[in-house]
Structures are given as C-alpha cells and as structure tokens.
Amino acid sequence: MSxxxxxxxxxxxxxxxxxxxxxxxxxxxxxxxxxxxxxxxxSVVKEGERTNACLIVLSGYAHRHRFSAKGLRHIISIHGxxxxxxxxSPQSGPSEDCVQAxxxxxxxAIPLESMLALRRAYPAIADGLWxxxxxxxxxxxxxxxxxxxxxxKGRIAHIICEIVARSCPDGxxxxxVVTLPLSQADLADATGMTTVHVNRTLxxxxxxxxxxxxxxxxxxxTWRSLAELAEFxxxxxxxxxxx
Amino acid sequence: MSxxxxxxxxxxxxxxxxxxxxxxxxxxxxxxxxxxxxxxxxSVVKEGERTNACLIVLSGYAHRHRFSAKGLRHIISIHGxxxxxxxxSPQSGPSEDCVQAxxxxxxxAIPLESMLALRRAYPAIADGLWxxxxxxxxxxxxxxxxxxxxxxKGRIAHIICEIVARSCPDGxxxxxVVTLPLSQADLADATGMTTVHVNRTLxxxxxxxxxxxxxxxxxxxTWRSLAELAEFxxxxxxxxxxx
DNA sequence: CGGGCACTTGAAGACTTTCAATCTGAGTGG
DNA sequence: CCACTCAGATTGAAAGTCTTCAAGTGCCCG
Numbered sequence: 001m002s003x004x005x006x007x008x009x010x011x012x013x014x015x016x017x018x019x020x021x022x023x024x025x026x027x028x029x030x031x032x033x034x035x036x037x038x039x040x041x042x043s044v045v046k047e048g049e050r051t052n053a054c055l056i057v058l059s060g061y062a063h064r065h066r067f068s069a070k071g072l073r074h075i076i077s078i079h080g081x082x083x084x085x086x087x088x089s090p091q092s093g094p095s096e097d098c099v100q101a102x103x104x105x106x107x108x109a110i111p112l113e114s115m116l117a118l119r120r121a122y123p124a125i126a127d128g129l130w131x132x133x134x135x136x137x138x139x140x141x142x143x144x145x146x147x148x149x150x151x152x153k154g155r156i157a158h159i160i161c162e163i164v165a166r167s168c169p170d171g172x173x174x175x176x177v178v179t180l181p182l183s184q185a186d187l188a189d190a191t192g193m194t195t196v197h198v199n200r201t202l203x204x205x206x207x208x209x210x211x212x213x214x215x216x217x218x219x220x221x222t223w224r225s226l227a228e229l230a231e232f233x234x235x236x237x238x239x240x241x242x243x
Numbered sequence: 244m245s246x247x248x249x250x251x252x253x254x255x256x257x258x259x260x261x262x263x264x265x266x267x268x269x270x271x272x273x274x275x276x277x278x279x280x281x282x283x284x285x286s287v288v289k290e291g292e293r294t295n296a297c298l299i300v301l302s303g304y305a306h307r308h309r310f311s312a313k314g315l316r317h318i319i320s321i322h323g324x325x326x327x328x329x330x331x332s333p334q335s336g337p338s339e340d341c342v343q344a345x346x347x348x349x350x351x352a353i354p355l356e357s358m359l360a361l362r363r364a365y366p367a368i369a370d371g372l373w374x375x376x377x378x379x380x381x382x383x384x385x386x387x388x389x390x391x392x393x394x395x396k397g398r399i400a401h402i403i404c405e406i407v408a409r410s411c412p413d414g415x416x417x418x419x420v421v422t423l424p425l426s427q428a429d430l431a432d433a434t435g436m437t438t439v440h441v442n443r444t445l446x447x448x449x450x451x452x453x454x455x456x457x458x459x460x461x462x463x464x465t466w467r468s469l470a471e472l473a474e475f476x477x478x479x480x481x482x483x484x485x486x
Numbered sequence: 487c488g489g490g491c492a493c494t495t496g497a498a499g500a501c502t503t504t505c506a507a508t509c510t511g512a513g514t515g516g
Numbered sequence: 517c518c519a520c521t522c523a524g525a526t527t528g529a530a531a532g533t534c535t536t537c538a539a540g541t542g543c544c545c546g
Contacts, residue, residue: 017334018333018334064384066384066385066388068388068392068393068474069471069474072392073392074387074388074391074392076384076387076388077384087373087376087377087380088373089370089373089374089376089377090261090370090373091260091261091370091373091374091377092374092377093478096381096384096385096476096478097384119369120366120369123363126362126363126369127332127333127334130330130331130332130333130334130376131332131334131335133330133332133373133376133377133380134330134332134334134335134376136380137330137376137379137380137383138339140380140383140384140387141307141309141319141320141339141340141383142309142339143387144317144319144320144383144386144387144390145309145311145317145319147387147390147391147435148317148390148432148433148434148435149311149315149316149317149432149435150311151501152501152502183523183524183525184524184525184526185523185524185525189391189392190391191391192390192391192392193502193503194502194503194504195524195525196502196503196504196505196526196527197501197502197503199525199526199527200502200526200527203526215511215524215525228312231311231312233339235336235339394533395533395534426491426492426493427492427493427494428492428493436534436535437534437535437536438492438493439494439495439534439535439536439537440533440534440535442493442494442495443494443495443534446494458492458493458543
C-alpha cells in the first residue's frame, strides 16, 4: 500500500525489541484511535488532567515539564515519534506533568479501554509495552545522572545526542545535521541552567568543534567525540534486535 | 497466623492502589521465591549483570546508582520495603544500574518466569505492577525536577521527606523521627552536591529549625513546613485508595 | 587503644546566576 | 517594499552559590 498506516510509529516501536506475530501487529493497527494535530506550543496534556485515552506521538516533538513552587519550569523529558505519552495503566490518577508540543505534532489518541484490552489479549503487545515502560524509566534515570554529575557542556551535549538519536533512525554519524526542537530557554529548563549559561555553553561547544551552529540547525562533525563528551549511550534508541 | 508471610510487603504494595481478590493475593503469596539477606554495603545488582529473577525489597533500604566516566557516582533512586528493584519485563537486557544495600537488607528473588506467569494469569496483578511502574517513573521524574530547579536546601529537604514518607506508613507528622539510611556522602551523590556543601546545608536546615539532628537521627518539628520547603507531594507513598 | 570512616570547618577559587542591555531574524501591517 | 514588533539569541559585569583543597574532630569497632 502506498499510504502508511497512521499507527505505524507505534507498531515499529513495539516490534523493535521483540518478536510480534503478524496477527498481533494487525490487531494493534486495527485498534480504534483518533488522530489529533497540534501546532507548536499547544498543550497536549495539562497538569491535573485525567485522560481516558492513551496518547502516542506519530510525528513531531513534545516535551514534558513540571513547575516548581516559584513558577520555575523544569523539562523532564522529550518525546518523539513512537513515544507513548501516558502508559496504559487502569489506575492512573490525574497527570502530574504537562506535555506541550515543541513542533507541529501529530498524536494518536487510543481509548484506554481498547489499549487495556489489547494488552490483555496479546501477551507480546503487553511485553512490548513493558519494554517501553522500562526504557522510559531508564531514560529518566539517565537524566537524573546527567543533571547530577555532569558539567554544563556535558549536559547540553547529552540532550543534543538524545535528539540526534531520535531523529536519525540509526543514531548519529559524522556530519549529521539536526534542527533542535528546543530553544535555548528550553534547553536551560531541561538542564537546570540559565539561558545565559546555555548560550555560553553552546558557544563553548562550538569553539571546541563539538558542534557547528546556524540558528537551531546543528551539525555534528564527529559523532564519536560528542557522544564521548556527553557520555551518551544509544541503547534506548537503537533497535536492540539484531537485523 | 502469628508469623507474617515474607512476601507481605509486595502484596501490600500491589493491593494498596487497587482492588485485588483473595484468590489473586493467595496466588501472589504462593509464588516461588527465595529470600536473601544482605548486610549494609553489599551489592544487590551489579552493572551489566543479567538477572532472571525479579527482586523485591522486604525490609531495609537500598540505593541505585550509576557512574560517570570520571568515576563519579550518582544515586538515582532509593528503595525501601515493597519496592520492586527490576520490573518484570521479558526483554530486559543487562542492568544499567548498580543497586547496593544501605542498611541490612532482606530481598525476595522471584524467578522471572513465575512473575511473568503471574502477571499473565491475573489481570489485577498485572494492573498492580503497571501502577508500580508508573509510580517509579513519576518518582524518577520528580527527582529530575528536584535536581534541576531547586536549591541545595530544597534538594536535601526533598530527600529527607521521601525517606520519612517511606518510613512512616501514614507519611510525616510533627515530631516524627527517622534515621537516615544515607551518609552525607550518599546525600551528596543523590543531590549532585559535594559532601562539604551537604554538611553546610544540613546545618542551615537545622538552624532554620526545619530539622533537628543527632548523628543520622533526624527529627522533624513541623512536617508541613519541611514538606513545603521541599515541595514534596506524598501521593506516591500514601495509599491512594480511601480507607 | 589505634585505625578508619564519617563528619566538620576554613579559605580561596571556579562555575553559574543575576541583572540589564543590545542584537538579530522572522513575521506584520502600512 | 520598508518600518515596526517581538521573541529568541547574545553580551558584559557584578554577585552568589557551590566546589576544591586541606586539615581537624568525633565515633565506632576490632
């Protein structure tokens, strides 16, 4: 068929790490869903909101954040195509996070009930969802370690690496180019720095030839050295299953 | 019966948030398992290790950490009774984290296969495990926000609050006392600070009467004000299901 | 009683923030 | 087509927070 099924990003994600039968993929693609299109900056999930749908990013980028008592925003994660914004748990209370589109965003909303039914009927799908949950948790913990024991350059480099890994299906390579979906203020809120310091850190990275910049378009001359500086491990994004 | 079943902490955890039938609880408690006792400082999970057992903390505290390239340790999470150290996913690769006992620790090792069978046979248990995964993820994200947009006092206060919430079944109250399972060096590695600064921050908290100290024994005169300073929300530890 | 580990303390210096402007590019309306 | 506007990006200087380095203290355990 010439037009890809809209839920393809989800199917790819769930099948990337383990074997799923044709029948199960078919069941997954047949699940009822509704596609939503949002423009950059629009809210996907609001704090305190209760949703009875499972949201999947189809294309574009979003970020998840919380606010401190002083109104400071902290970005907690970035989401791209295939990411499940809320794990399908029957007991989830109101959302603790806000999720906002960074770029024009396409999202699939699958009724929670359908998702739970799918999970219960097909063990391989359940396993895929578990793997996804495990990945999310590991990424979040990677962010904790990133913020805690790494200097400004390392932190910024790490986020850039993550975005590269999400953009390029095979991870980074020398000379690869990405357009950062995050402004410098966003980077600041994601790394616990100030915009001023983010700006200076980006310049420092540029002067060390770790990156080239042209507005938000970033080129990575040698992926290896950037990944090393960032201590970035690609295991969460590169498919684990050997080809 | 006079002697509690060893897996009681797990059962309590899974039933705290949703309804589980007698039959399901019985199945859970009947799952084969092996109890391990570790002394403080012992390794529970090593980095790169592959485990085919699901590990549950029965009593005591443990912490999870990763190392940066420079050998700096960062503590990523703290685990207490009822916590599941590795989510039962059939596809999990080698562990990315180390887990180490902070105090004398009792851990139950449930064969992964048994856990998966249980998960597949009893939907309520699967749901409980999902809720647990969701909680872990939310706590991890809370740590990210904690490290990113909070000052030294707030960060330390937050960890103290978490430990209080884990120790006291009903959360903190005025005058409650806990013995921190973490040394000042551990607190430093958990908050991204230096031990020197942790020390000074603890003293500052004491001088503001947020805490009283006597070695690692901490008394909280007014829970409310500490929780406010820490911006601590107890939702993950307090049972959600109304009595 | 000695050793070791955790904790405490002081002073100097590095890294980040804060505050306040200025600059730039993209989009708007005249 | 150009002036206008606005958000994002950039810069400088001063002030803080936090780290580093180094040394001293106290407590537990063998």
